[in-house]
Amino acid sequence: MSRQVLIAAAAAMLAVPALADDGAATPDFLGRWGRNSFNFEAKPEGPKPLVNLKRMPDGTNDPGQLVGDYKNPILKPEAAEIVRKNGLLAKAGLGYPDPSNQCRPYAPPFNSAMQLGLEILKKNDGFTILYSQDDQVRRIRMNAEHPADLKPSAMGDSIGHWEGDTLIVDTVGIAHGPFTMVDRWGTPHSDALHIVEKYRLIDGAEAKAAMDRHEKEDGRVGGVPGAMAIDPDMSLKGLQVEVTVEDPNVFTTPWSAYVTYRRMSPRMPWTEQVCAENPTEFYANQWVGLPKTDKPDF
Numbered sequence: 001m002s003r004q005v006l007i008a009a010a011a012a013m014l015a016v017p018a019l020a021d022d023g024a025a026t027p028d029f030l031g032r033w034g035r036n037s038f039n040f041e042a043k044p045e046g047p048k049p050l051v052n053l054k055r056m057p058d059g060t061n062d063p064g065q066l067v068g069d070y071k072n073p074i075l076k077p078e079a080a081e082i083v084r085k086n087g088l089l090a091k092a093g094l095g096y097p098d099p100s101n102q103c104r105p106y107a108p109p110f111n112s113a114m115q116l117g118l119e120i121l122k123k124n125d126g127f128t129i130l131y132s133q134d135d136q137v138r139r140i141r142m143n144a145e146h147p148a149d150l151k152p153s154a155m156g157d158s159i160g161h162w163e164g165d166t167l168i169v170d171t172v173g174i175a176h177g178p179f180t181m182v183d184r185w186g187t188p189h190s191d192a193l194h195i196v197e198k199y200r201l202i203d204g205a206e207a208k209a210a211m212d213r214h215e216k217e218d219g220r221v222g223g224v225p226g227a228m229a230i231d232p233d234m235s236l237k238g239l240q241v242e243v244t245v246e247d248p249n250v251f252t253t254p255w256s257a258y259v260t261y262r263r264m265s266p267r268m269p270w271t272e273q274v275c276a277e278n279p280t281e282f283y284a285n286q287w288v289g290l291p292k293t294d295k296p297d298f
Helices: 003-015 077-091 110-114 204-218
Strands: 031-034 117-123 126-131 136-142 157-163 166-172 194-202 238-246 255-263
Touching: 194 204, 204 238, 204 255
Parallel strands: 136 157
Antiparallel strands: 031 117, 031 255, 117 126, 126 136, 157 166, 166 194, 194 238, 238 255
């Protein structure tokens, strides 16, 4: 069988709609999605996520110096001070440890701020999401409940259900530590962190417009071609995720933001990345060491 036939067969399989528990067809979220900008997209109304105070001459976010707006009113004083100190390190050219440069798990909602590509796979009891950067994996159980004696874990416990054509994912139990954070500015979180994501398909032109607006604010990763090859077919639906973040120990109020994706081109390879075994330091003398455990957890 030729490679072209295999690709066509795979595409046909992804085009088959999933079925909800009641047998009704549900939107086709399966497959690969991408974007070419980091961070959260602010909603027109309501509290706003943090942005970078350091800007490029064209007004976009300066990716070389991550200086979070620590005066954002969603931050409680202690969290604001952490963001302020991180910004001082960034302006001094020192950087600061985060899950990406320290090869740690990208827990929600940091994954939404950092990941440019994802692939959604259907499993018998829910969905598995593969993220392109550093081969992160996340599992979502459908129509389940959080365990009463939930033990915090790197990715937390994610359960999903359908509300019409929208997939609602509720996540709690995300372990926190010195290198876990909500966003790329180093905003911390506590054990009380609660994330609700709403996945829905939107018109292709609407998705492109949302991504274009965000790139003008945040910048484009990978220059003109982009780090992720996006399928130019405007007839294809986009995927928009509304992320709502709540942590009363860190934030003065819950806040929400968007992350918008479009279908990735079938020509875009899914590149394997090995991070934890990489001995190269991103910041000199600031490597915190490989993740390890003193005893097995099974």
